[in-house]
Amino acid sequence: MVDNLAADKNNVLIERIFQVHESPFKVVLAITGGGAEILGELLRHGSGSATVLDAVVPYSTDAMDRFLGRKPEKYCSEKTARLMAMVAYQRALELSKGSGGPADPEVIGIGATCKLKAANEREGRKHEVHVAIQSTRETGVCTLELAADRTREEEEKIAALLIFNVLARHCGVPEIDLQDGIGAAEERRKRTGKEGEEVIEEVIEKYDSVSWVVGNLLKQQSCIPESSCKTAGMARINLNEVKASEEIKPNETKPEKPEEIKLVFSGSFDPCHKNHVFMAMCASKEYNAPVHFEISLTNVDKPPIDFISLSQRLDSLRKYKGEAFMGGVCLTNAPLFLQKADLFPNSTFIIGADTFNRLFDAKYYGGTVDTPAILKHFKEKNVRFMVFHRKSIELSINPEVLDFCEIIPVDEYEDDGTSSREIRKRHRGTQK
Numbered sequence: 001m002v003d004n005l006a007a008d009k010n011n012v013l014i015e016r017i018f019q020v021h022e023s024p025f026k027v028v029l030a031i032t033g034g035g036a037e038i039l040g041e042l043l044r045h046g047s048g049s050a051t052v053l054d055a056v057v058p059y060s061t062d063a064m065d066r067f068l069g070r071k072p073e074k075y076c077s078e079k080t081a082r083l084m085a086m087v088a089y090q091r092a093l094e095l096s097k098g099s100g101g102p103a104d105p106e107v108i109g110i111g112a113t114c115k116l117k118a119a120n121e122r123e124g125r126k127h128e129v130h131v132a133i134q135s136t137r138e139t140g141v142c143t144l145e146l147a148a149d150r151t152r153e154e155e156e157k158i159a160a161l162l163i164f165n166v167l168a169r170h171c172g173v174p175e176i177d178l179q180d181g182i183g184a185a186e187e188r189r190k191r192t193g194k195e196g197e198e199v200i201e202e203v204i205e206k207y208d209s210v211s212w213v214v215g216n217l218l219k220q221q222s223c224i225p226e227s228s229c230k231t232a233g234m235a236r237i238n239l240n241e242v243k244a245s246e247e248i249k250p251n252e253t254k255p256e257k258p259e260e261i262k263l264v265f266s267g268s269f270d271p272c273h274k275n276h277v278f279m280a281m282c283a284s285k286e287y288n289a290p291v292h293f294e295i296s297l298t299n300v301d302k303p304p305i306d307f308i309s310l311s312q313r314l315d316s317l318r319k320y321k322g323e324a325f326m327g328g329v330c331l332t333n334a335p336l337f338l339q340k341a342d343l344f345p346n347s348t349f350i351i352g353a354d355t356f357n358r359l360f361d362a363k364y365y366g367g368t369v370d371t372p373a374i375l376k377h378f379k380e381k382n383v384r385f386m387v388f389h390r391k392s393i394e395l396s397i398n399p400e401v402l403d404f405c406e407i408i409p410v411d412e413y414e415d416d417g418t419s420s421r422e423i424r425k426r427h428r429g430t431q432k
Contacts, residue, residue, distance in 0.1 A: 027109065114128070
């Protein structure tokens with residue numbers, strides 16, 4: 001009887017796998033820590049190439065660092081799963097692009113990072129599964145903490161099914177009931193050995209989506225690694241609209257043209273904090289013009305910003321939508337100021353000392369930098385820089401560069417040393 005039940009469940013999984021293969025979606029999967037058996041299931045029944053473009057299992061910390069292009073804050077977390085999904089999505093774009101044609105709009109990336117039962121593990125060690133998905137218009141992540149006592153093999157099965165369910169949902173295929181693996185409440189109580197105590201195990205989901213205008217910024221060639229194309233794009237965000245959870249809408253009215261924007265504050269704003277506000281207020285007052293905040297979804301040295309993170313950053317800016325200095329938000333795929341100058345000619349860029357020191361860093365230009373050519377481009381586009389000196393940061397000042405800059409000393413604005421990195425660090429501390 002038990003064998004027949006197991007066979008029935010397996011048959012359902014196989015049926016759903018073939019339904020996924022019949023969908024138009026193609027995926028790159030990145031899985032670490034557990035759940036990798038789903039790769040075998042997707043491939044061993046045939047037709048796997050209809051769905052799977054590539055798969056990687058970056059199991060060691062060094063392999064994970066190389067895969068992400070950076071060392072993550074934590075190896076098993078929701079954020080790391082999203083980073084993995086974004087890198088996988090970028091890989092899917094490259095592979096689907098084929099012989100020079102446009103990238104397939106149906107590609108997705110899935111990232112999964114797990115911490116499952118291990119031999120001789122310390123008491124109280126959490127067992128958790130984080131599975132993220134990235135597509136052209138959507139970022140999603142599902143988290144499951146496994147609190148009940150199970151074998152490693154049982155936890156592996158649950159992790160694999162959760163990965164499959166995230167893929168199946170996107171493909172419009174019915175999900176596998178995880179209760180078969182998690183068990184009903186009575187069964188979970190028995191697993192803990194504690195009468196009357198219920199172990200709460202549920203999948204926590206978080207999804208954010210954007211418009212095609214925003215999503216296409218990640219698909220344009222300028223943001224695909226190793227592309228020679230330098231053309232950047234832009235999407236305007238209207239902070240006065242009530243944000244719908246299913247879509248971040250670009251401003252369709254476009255009250256200002258890009259050439260009419262005088263002040264551009266470029267940054268990651270993860271999150272926007274009071275020092276950003278002080279800088280924007282100071283610049284707006286001096287130039288008697290509103291400040292437009294620019295966020296590049298793509299970066300030179302790390303994965304692009306996913307849409308959950310983007311939503312959080314926009315929320316931190318939305319708090320100031322009624323302030324006199326606020327002009328609006330522009331999303332781009334222009335990580336270099338060389339590209340930003342094309343999008344915002346005749347503008348002054350507001351930057352901090354740390355960003356100023358990176359303006360001509362060779363690592364952002366493929367290892368070599370042609371400073372005279374960059375300065376010539378800035379001059380042709382008539383762009384300048386308003387540089388706010390920061391505490392404990394020494395400016396690397398090139399005399400030629402000073403012709404394009406106005407340096408604001410620390411004592412002329414309120415820099416208390418606050419940084420987005422410190423805010424994120426404190427936030428992580430409160431969640432432990």
